Amino acid sequence: MTLVRYEPLNLLNQLQRDVNRLFDTSRVGNDESGLMASDWAPAVDIKEEADRFVIQADVPGVEPKDIDITMEKGVLTLKGQRVSESKEESDKYKRVERVRGTFMRRFSLPDTVETDKINAKFKDGVLEVTVPKGEEAQPRRIQVEGV
Secondary structure, rough: OOOOOHHHHHHHHHHHHHHHHHHHOOOOOOOOOOOOOEOOOOOOOEEEOOOEEEEEEOOOOHHHHHHHEEEEEEEEEEEEEOOOOOOOOOOOOOOOOOEEEEEEEEEEEEEEEEEOOOHHHHOOEEEEEEEEEEOOOOOOOOOOOOO
């Protein structure tokens, strides 16, 4: 009789990884038209401050010239590409885990942001996009005049 070690938590861990991968694929990499595909997605932190939003994306190995940031119809889009190193046939890689290729992340922002004042900085593999908040339209009562 052969003894087989049973690890029930391994099954749960694998299920969690599969579900995470499913949601990451459906959430990232498709624009509204469904024509854009991404090879990977950078991790992103979004912080809301009193006067602005600050978005930080981890993009190590990406050159600033390979990043494109657009704001259209209330959606901020970060696109870019991590270029692959040239690999020789003689190179004998045992494992390749660093993903190369295109990425895209999209974020819906309030209509009140000041799109003409958005700026971006890149340092040590972190892209920081600052989106200033604008004045919100204040509710007001409109007087109806009789003729």
